[in-house]
Ligand SMILES: *[C@@H]1O[C@H](CO)[C@@H](O)[C@H](O)[C@H]1NC(C)=O
Ligand SMILES: *[C@@H]1O[C@H](CO)[C@@H](O)[C@H](O)[C@H]1NC(C)=O
Protein backbone atom coordinates (compact mmCIF):
# COMPACT_ATOMS: atom_id res chain seq x y z
CA UNK A 1 0.00 0.00 0.00
CA UNK A 2 2.86 2.36 0.79
CA UNK A 3 4.21 2.13 -2.74
CA UNK A 4 0.78 2.83 -4.10
CA UNK A 5 0.50 6.04 -2.12
CA UNK A 6 3.82 7.32 -3.31
CA UNK A 7 3.17 6.37 -6.93
CA UNK A 8 0.12 8.60 -6.98
CA UNK A 9 2.20 11.71 -6.31
CA UNK A 10 3.08 12.50 -9.95
CA UNK A 11 -0.54 12.46 -10.95
CA UNK A 12 -1.65 14.71 -8.14
CA UNK A 13 1.02 17.15 -9.19
CA UNK A 14 -0.12 16.90 -12.76
CA UNK A 15 -3.69 17.60 -11.80
CA UNK A 16 -2.75 20.59 -9.70
CA UNK A 17 -0.82 22.02 -12.57
CA UNK A 18 -3.37 21.22 -15.20
CA UNK A 19 -3.88 24.14 -17.46
CA UNK A 20 -5.24 24.62 -20.89
CA UNK A 21 -2.57 22.75 -22.76
CA UNK A 22 -4.75 19.82 -23.62
CA UNK A 23 -4.48 18.88 -27.20
CA UNK A 24 -7.77 19.03 -29.00
CA UNK A 25 -7.53 17.63 -32.45
CA UNK A 26 -10.06 16.75 -35.08
CA UNK A 27 -8.90 17.90 -38.45
CA UNK A 28 -6.52 15.60 -40.22
CA UNK A 29 -5.92 11.98 -39.32
CA UNK A 30 -2.45 12.28 -40.86
CA UNK A 31 -1.51 14.64 -38.05
CA UNK A 32 -2.48 12.24 -35.31
CA UNK A 33 -1.79 8.75 -36.64
CA UNK A 34 0.79 6.63 -38.37
CA UNK A 35 -0.02 3.49 -40.27
CA UNK A 36 2.00 0.92 -38.36
CA UNK A 37 1.61 -2.33 -40.30
CA UNK A 38 -0.25 -4.12 -43.06
CA UNK A 39 1.82 -3.45 -46.15
CA UNK A 40 -0.56 -1.01 -47.83
CA UNK A 41 -3.76 -2.45 -46.37
CA UNK A 42 -4.23 0.56 -44.08
CA UNK A 43 -4.84 3.94 -45.68
CA UNK A 44 -5.55 7.51 -44.73
CA UNK A 45 -7.61 9.02 -47.54
CA UNK A 46 -9.90 11.95 -48.44
CA UNK A 47 -7.37 14.58 -47.31
CA UNK A 48 -7.01 12.96 -43.92
CA UNK A 49 -10.72 12.66 -43.20
CA UNK A 50 -10.96 8.91 -43.37
CA UNK A 51 -8.79 6.01 -42.29
CA UNK A 52 -9.47 2.47 -43.47
CA UNK A 53 -8.01 -0.81 -42.28
CA UNK A 54 -8.35 -3.97 -44.27
CA UNK A 55 -7.76 -7.64 -43.82
CA UNK A 56 -7.26 -10.38 -46.36
CA UNK A 57 -5.92 -13.89 -46.15
CA UNK A 58 -2.33 -12.67 -46.22
CA UNK A 59 -2.47 -9.98 -43.56
CA UNK A 60 -4.43 -7.58 -41.43
CA UNK A 61 -3.39 -3.99 -40.79
CA UNK A 62 -3.10 -1.38 -38.09
CA UNK A 63 -2.33 2.16 -37.06
CA UNK A 64 -1.13 3.96 -33.96
CA UNK A 65 -1.21 7.48 -32.61
CA UNK A 66 1.78 9.73 -32.95
CA UNK A 67 1.12 11.08 -29.46
CA UNK A 68 1.19 9.39 -26.12
CA UNK A 69 -1.61 10.50 -23.81
CA UNK A 70 -1.92 10.64 -20.05
CA UNK A 71 -5.56 11.24 -19.16
CA UNK A 72 -8.15 12.88 -21.33
CA UNK A 73 -11.29 12.31 -23.31
CA UNK A 74 -10.78 10.53 -26.59
CA UNK A 75 -13.45 10.01 -29.23
CA UNK A 76 -13.30 8.12 -32.49
CA UNK A 77 -16.00 7.20 -34.96
CA UNK A 78 -15.85 3.67 -36.32
CA UNK A 79 -17.81 1.85 -38.97
CA UNK A 80 -17.18 -1.85 -38.64
CA UNK A 81 -16.69 -4.59 -41.22
CA UNK A 82 -20.11 -5.15 -42.84
CA UNK A 83 -21.75 -8.35 -44.01
CA UNK A 84 -20.16 -11.61 -42.98
CA UNK A 85 -17.46 -10.40 -40.58
CA UNK A 86 -17.28 -13.66 -38.62
CA UNK A 87 -13.76 -14.44 -37.44
CA UNK A 88 -12.53 -10.85 -37.73
CA UNK A 89 -11.61 -8.66 -34.80
CA UNK A 90 -11.32 -4.89 -34.90
CA UNK A 91 -9.38 -3.70 -31.87
CA UNK A 92 -9.24 -0.08 -30.79
CA UNK A 93 -7.39 0.60 -27.57
CA UNK A 94 -4.99 2.64 -25.49
CA UNK A 95 -1.87 0.97 -24.20
CA UNK A 96 1.38 1.82 -22.47
CA UNK A 97 4.58 -0.21 -22.84
CA UNK A 98 6.56 -2.62 -20.69
CA UNK A 99 5.75 -5.68 -18.61
CA UNK A 100 3.57 -3.77 -16.15
CA UNK A 101 1.63 -1.96 -18.83
CA UNK A 102 -1.77 -0.29 -18.60
CA UNK A 103 -4.41 -0.76 -21.27
CA UNK A 104 -7.98 0.31 -22.00
CA UNK A 105 -9.61 -1.82 -24.70
CA UNK A 106 -12.46 -1.83 -27.12
CA UNK A 107 -12.57 -4.96 -29.28
CA UNK A 108 -15.27 -5.68 -31.83
CA UNK A 109 -15.83 -9.34 -32.56
CA UNK A 110 -17.40 -9.89 -35.96
CA UNK A 111 -20.26 -12.22 -36.83
CA UNK A 112 -22.27 -13.75 -39.64
CA UNK A 113 -24.51 -11.32 -41.56
CA UNK A 114 -27.42 -10.34 -39.36
CA UNK A 115 -25.92 -11.80 -36.18
CA UNK A 116 -24.72 -9.37 -33.54
CA UNK A 117 -21.19 -8.15 -33.09
CA UNK A 118 -19.82 -8.41 -29.57
CA UNK A 119 -18.22 -5.33 -28.09
CA UNK A 120 -15.57 -6.64 -25.74
CA UNK A 121 -13.94 -4.34 -23.16
CA UNK A 122 -11.06 -4.86 -20.77
CA UNK A 123 -8.92 -2.73 -18.45
CA UNK A 124 -5.35 -3.66 -17.61
CA UNK A 125 -3.48 -1.99 -14.79
CA UNK A 126 0.15 -2.78 -14.14
CA UNK A 127 0.04 -5.76 -16.48
CA UNK A 128 -3.07 -7.36 -15.00
CA UNK A 129 -6.25 -7.58 -17.02
CA UNK A 130 -8.98 -10.21 -16.82
CA UNK A 131 -11.55 -7.50 -16.29
CA UNK A 132 -13.69 -8.28 -19.28
CA UNK A 133 -17.15 -6.96 -19.89
CA UNK A 134 -18.96 -7.74 -23.14
CA UNK A 135 -21.97 -6.16 -24.78
CA UNK A 136 -24.24 -6.38 -27.75
CA UNK A 137 -24.98 -3.03 -29.37
CA UNK A 138 -28.43 -1.48 -29.76
CA UNK A 139 -27.77 -0.62 -33.41
CA UNK A 140 -26.03 -2.14 -36.42
CA UNK A 141 -22.41 -0.94 -36.05
CA UNK A 142 -21.70 -1.68 -39.72
CA UNK A 143 -24.44 0.47 -41.23
CA UNK A 144 -22.93 3.80 -40.24
CA UNK A 145 -20.28 5.49 -38.12
CA UNK A 146 -20.78 5.55 -34.36
CA UNK A 147 -18.72 7.30 -31.71
CA UNK A 148 -16.71 5.21 -29.25
CA UNK A 149 -15.26 7.24 -26.39
CA UNK A 150 -12.91 6.76 -23.52
CA UNK A 151 -13.05 9.23 -20.69
CA UNK A 152 -9.93 8.72 -18.60
CA UNK A 153 -9.36 10.86 -15.56
CA UNK A 154 -7.75 10.22 -12.19
CA UNK A 155 -10.98 8.98 -10.64
CA UNK A 156 -12.47 6.77 -13.32
CA UNK A 157 -12.47 5.35 -16.82
CA UNK A 158 -15.80 5.59 -18.61
CA UNK A 159 -16.47 3.79 -21.88
CA UNK A 160 -19.25 5.36 -23.95
CA UNK A 161 -20.95 4.57 -27.22
CA UNK A 162 -22.64 7.53 -28.93
CA UNK A 163 -22.52 9.32 -25.59
CA UNK A 164 -24.20 6.49 -23.68
CA UNK A 165 -21.94 5.12 -20.95
CA UNK A 166 -21.58 1.35 -21.11
CA UNK A 167 -18.92 0.78 -18.50
CA UNK A 168 -17.30 2.59 -15.61
CA UNK A 169 -14.04 1.45 -14.04
CA UNK A 170 -13.53 3.41 -10.87
CA UNK A 171 -10.29 4.23 -9.17
CA UNK A 172 -10.24 1.89 -6.17
CA UNK A 173 -6.66 2.48 -5.17
CA UNK A 174 -7.81 3.26 -1.66
CA UNK A 175 -8.68 -0.42 -1.32
CA UNK A 176 -5.53 -1.63 -3.08
CA UNK A 177 -6.63 -2.03 -6.70
CA UNK A 178 -4.07 -0.50 -9.09
CA UNK A 179 -5.51 2.15 -11.40
CA UNK A 180 -3.96 3.19 -14.73
CA UNK A 181 -2.81 6.74 -14.27
CA UNK A 182 0.95 7.06 -14.28
CA UNK A 183 1.86 5.48 -17.59
CA UNK A 184 1.25 7.41 -20.80
CA UNK A 185 -0.56 5.42 -23.47
CA UNK A 186 -0.69 5.45 -27.22
CA UNK A 187 -3.83 4.71 -29.23
CA UNK A 188 -3.65 1.57 -31.34
CA UNK A 189 -6.05 -0.07 -33.72
CA UNK A 190 -5.91 -3.14 -35.85
CA UNK A 191 -8.06 -5.43 -37.92
CA UNK A 192 -7.00 -9.05 -37.90
CA UNK A 193 -8.13 -12.63 -38.22
CA UNK A 194 -8.99 -14.29 -34.91
CA UNK A 195 -11.28 -17.05 -36.10
CA UNK A 196 -9.87 -19.45 -33.54
CA UNK A 197 -11.86 -17.64 -30.82
CA UNK A 198 -13.75 -14.55 -31.97
CA UNK A 199 -17.11 -15.74 -33.23
CA UNK A 200 -19.15 -18.08 -31.08
CA UNK A 201 -15.95 -18.99 -29.33
CA UNK A 202 -14.21 -20.03 -32.58
CA UNK A 203 -17.00 -22.19 -34.03
CA UNK A 204 -17.56 -19.85 -36.98
CA UNK A 205 -14.53 -19.33 -39.21
CA UNK A 206 -13.59 -16.44 -41.46
CA UNK A 207 -15.07 -16.76 -44.95
CA UNK A 208 -12.14 -15.64 -47.08
CA UNK A 209 -14.34 -15.44 -50.17
CA UNK A 210 -15.67 -12.23 -48.59
CA UNK A 211 -12.20 -10.64 -48.26
CA UNK A 212 -10.94 -7.98 -48.16
CA UNK A 213 -12.70 -6.95 -44.95
CA UNK A 214 -12.65 -3.23 -44.23
CA UNK A 215 -13.27 -1.08 -41.14
CA UNK A 216 -13.32 2.74 -41.28
CA UNK A 217 -12.44 5.55 -38.87
CA UNK A 218 -13.11 9.26 -38.83
CA UNK A 219 -13.67 12.34 -36.62
CA UNK A 220 -10.96 11.60 -34.09
CA UNK A 221 -11.06 14.02 -31.19
CA UNK A 222 -8.76 14.09 -28.18
CA UNK A 223 -9.23 16.54 -25.35
CA UNK A 224 -6.28 15.09 -23.59
CA UNK A 225 -2.92 15.69 -22.02
CA UNK A 226 -0.14 14.50 -24.26
CA UNK A 227 3.12 13.19 -22.93
CA UNK A 228 6.48 13.90 -24.45
CA UNK A 229 10.06 13.69 -23.17
CA UNK A 230 8.84 12.89 -19.68
CA UNK A 231 6.50 15.85 -19.38
CA UNK A 232 2.79 16.41 -19.78
CA UNK A 233 1.43 19.10 -22.05
CA UNK A 234 -0.94 19.90 -19.19
CA UNK A 235 1.75 20.81 -16.68
CA UNK A 236 3.67 23.25 -18.81
CA UNK A 237 1.40 26.20 -18.29
CA UNK A 238 0.22 28.37 -15.46
CA UNK A 239 -3.06 27.55 -13.73
CA UNK A 240 -4.43 31.01 -14.48
CA UNK A 241 -4.77 30.14 -18.13
CA UNK A 242 -6.96 27.17 -17.42
CA UNK A 243 -10.06 26.98 -19.52
CA UNK A 244 -13.32 25.13 -19.27
CA UNK A 245 -12.24 22.55 -21.74
CA UNK A 246 -10.92 20.33 -18.98
CA UNK A 247 -14.36 19.41 -17.71
CA UNK A 248 -13.47 15.80 -18.44
CA UNK A 249 -10.88 16.00 -15.69
CA UNK A 250 -13.45 15.70 -12.94
CA UNK A 251 -16.31 14.34 -15.00
CA UNK A 252 -18.43 11.65 -13.43
CA UNK A 253 -21.73 10.01 -14.23
CA UNK A 254 -24.68 12.18 -13.30
CA UNK A 255 -27.92 10.47 -12.38
CA UNK A 256 -29.23 10.44 -15.95
CA UNK A 257 -25.99 8.83 -17.17
CA UNK A 258 -26.14 6.30 -14.38
CA UNK A 259 -29.62 5.33 -15.48
CA UNK A 260 -28.41 4.88 -19.05
CA UNK A 261 -25.46 2.81 -17.87
CA UNK A 262 -27.86 0.57 -15.95
CA UNK A 263 -30.08 0.32 -19.03
CA UNK A 264 -27.13 -0.90 -21.10
CA UNK A 265 -25.97 -3.28 -18.40
CA UNK A 266 -29.43 -4.72 -17.97
CA UNK A 267 -30.30 -5.10 -21.64
CA UNK A 268 -27.05 -5.42 -23.56
CA UNK A 269 -24.34 -6.73 -21.25
CA UNK A 270 -23.64 -10.37 -22.02
CA UNK A 271 -20.58 -11.01 -19.86
CA UNK A 272 -19.27 -9.38 -16.74
CA UNK A 273 -16.17 -10.66 -14.97
CA UNK A 274 -17.51 -9.22 -11.76
CA UNK A 275 -20.35 -11.65 -11.56
CA UNK A 276 -18.55 -14.63 -13.08
CA UNK A 277 -18.58 -16.58 -9.87
CA UNK A 278 -17.55 -19.80 -11.65
CA UNK A 279 -14.22 -18.19 -12.28
CA UNK A 280 -13.76 -17.92 -8.55
CA UNK A 281 -14.82 -21.44 -7.60
CA UNK A 282 -11.61 -22.08 -5.76
CA UNK A 283 -12.12 -19.23 -3.39
CA UNK A 284 -14.07 -19.06 -0.18
CA UNK A 285 -16.00 -15.87 -0.62
CA UNK A 286 -19.69 -16.28 -0.59
CA UNK A 287 -20.76 -13.91 -3.28
CA UNK A 288 -24.27 -12.66 -2.81
CA UNK A 289 -26.25 -10.10 -4.70
CA UNK A 290 -25.56 -9.18 -8.29
CA UNK A 291 -25.34 -6.13 -10.45
CA UNK A 292 -22.73 -4.68 -12.67
CA UNK A 293 -20.08 -3.69 -10.19
CA UNK A 294 -17.07 -5.30 -8.68
CA UNK A 295 -16.36 -3.84 -5.34
CA UNK A 296 -17.29 -6.32 -2.69
CA UNK A 297 -17.38 -5.78 0.99
CA UNK A 298 -16.96 -8.84 3.13
CA UNK A 299 -16.60 -9.66 6.80
CA UNK A 300 -14.38 -12.42 8.07
CA UNK A 301 -16.76 -14.05 10.49
CA UNK A 302 -13.97 -15.33 12.73
CA UNK A 303 -12.33 -11.96 13.29
CA UNK A 304 -15.12 -9.58 12.31
CA UNK A 305 -12.52 -7.88 10.14
CA UNK A 306 -13.97 -6.19 7.08
CA UNK A 307 -12.62 -6.85 3.61
CA UNK A 308 -12.97 -4.62 0.60
CA UNK A 309 -12.40 -6.44 -2.62
CA UNK A 310 -12.56 -6.41 -6.27
CA UNK A 311 -13.28 -9.90 -7.52
CA UNK A 312 -10.43 -10.27 -9.92
CA UNK A 313 -7.83 -8.80 -7.69
CA UNK A 314 -6.85 -12.19 -6.37
CA UNK A 315 -7.48 -10.93 -2.92
CA UNK A 316 -9.85 -13.80 -2.55
CA UNK A 317 -8.47 -16.43 -0.25
CA UNK A 318 -7.78 -19.76 -1.97
CA UNK A 319 -9.93 -22.54 -0.50
CA UNK A 320 -7.12 -24.42 1.18
CA UNK A 321 -6.26 -21.32 3.16
CA UNK A 322 -9.76 -20.93 4.45
CA UNK A 323 -9.78 -20.02 8.09
CA UNK A 324 -12.40 -21.07 10.59
CA UNK A 325 -15.64 -19.26 10.04
CA UNK A 326 -14.82 -18.25 6.50
CA UNK A 327 -15.85 -14.99 5.01
CA UNK A 328 -19.36 -13.98 4.16
CA UNK A 329 -19.97 -11.20 1.78
CA UNK A 330 -22.45 -8.66 2.90
CA UNK A 331 -22.87 -6.48 -0.07
CA UNK A 332 -22.13 -6.19 -3.74
CA UNK A 333 -21.52 -2.81 -5.29
CA UNK A 334 -24.19 -1.22 -7.53
C1 LIG B 1 -22.86 -14.07 -33.08
O1 LIG B 1 -24.17 -14.55 -33.17
C2 LIG B 1 -24.46 -15.59 -32.28
C3 LIG B 1 -25.86 -16.07 -32.59
O2 LIG B 1 -26.78 -15.02 -32.44
C4 LIG B 1 -24.31 -15.12 -30.85
O3 LIG B 1 -24.50 -16.19 -29.97
C5 LIG B 1 -22.91 -14.53 -30.65
O4 LIG B 1 -22.82 -13.95 -29.36
C6 LIG B 1 -22.66 -13.46 -31.69
N1 LIG B 1 -21.39 -12.78 -31.58
C7 LIG B 1 -20.18 -13.36 -31.61
C8 LIG B 1 -19.02 -12.46 -31.70
O5 LIG B 1 -20.00 -14.55 -31.57
C1 LIG C 1 -16.32 28.97 -18.31
O1 LIG C 1 -17.22 28.64 -17.28
C2 LIG C 1 -17.78 29.78 -16.66
C3 LIG C 1 -18.62 29.31 -15.49
O2 LIG C 1 -19.42 28.23 -15.85
C4 LIG C 1 -18.57 30.59 -17.69
O3 LIG C 1 -19.14 31.75 -17.09
C5 LIG C 1 -17.65 31.01 -18.82
O4 LIG C 1 -18.38 31.64 -19.82
C6 LIG C 1 -16.96 29.76 -19.40
N1 LIG C 1 -15.95 30.19 -20.38
C7 LIG C 1 -15.87 29.64 -21.58
C8 LIG C 1 -14.77 30.16 -22.44
O5 LIG C 1 -16.64 28.78 -21.97
Ligand SMILES: *[C@@H]1O[C@H](CO)[C@@H](O)[C@H](O)[C@H]1NC(C)=O
Nearest residue numbers: 286287288289326328329330
Ligand atom coordinates in the same frame (compact mmCIF):
# COMPACT_ATOMS: atom_id res chain seq x y z
C1 LIG D 1 -24.20 -17.37 1.10
O1 LIG D 1 -24.89 -16.27 1.68
C2 LIG D 1 -26.30 -16.39 1.59
C3 LIG D 1 -26.89 -15.09 2.08
O2 LIG D 1 -26.28 -14.67 3.28
C4 LIG D 1 -26.73 -17.60 2.40
O3 LIG D 1 -28.15 -17.75 2.31
C5 LIG D 1 -26.07 -18.84 1.86
O4 LIG D 1 -26.39 -19.95 2.65
C6 LIG D 1 -24.55 -18.66 1.83
N1 LIG D 1 -23.94 -19.80 1.17
C7 LIG D 1 -22.87 -20.40 1.67
C8 LIG D 1 -22.35 -21.55 0.85
O5 LIG D 1 -22.31 -20.07 2.69
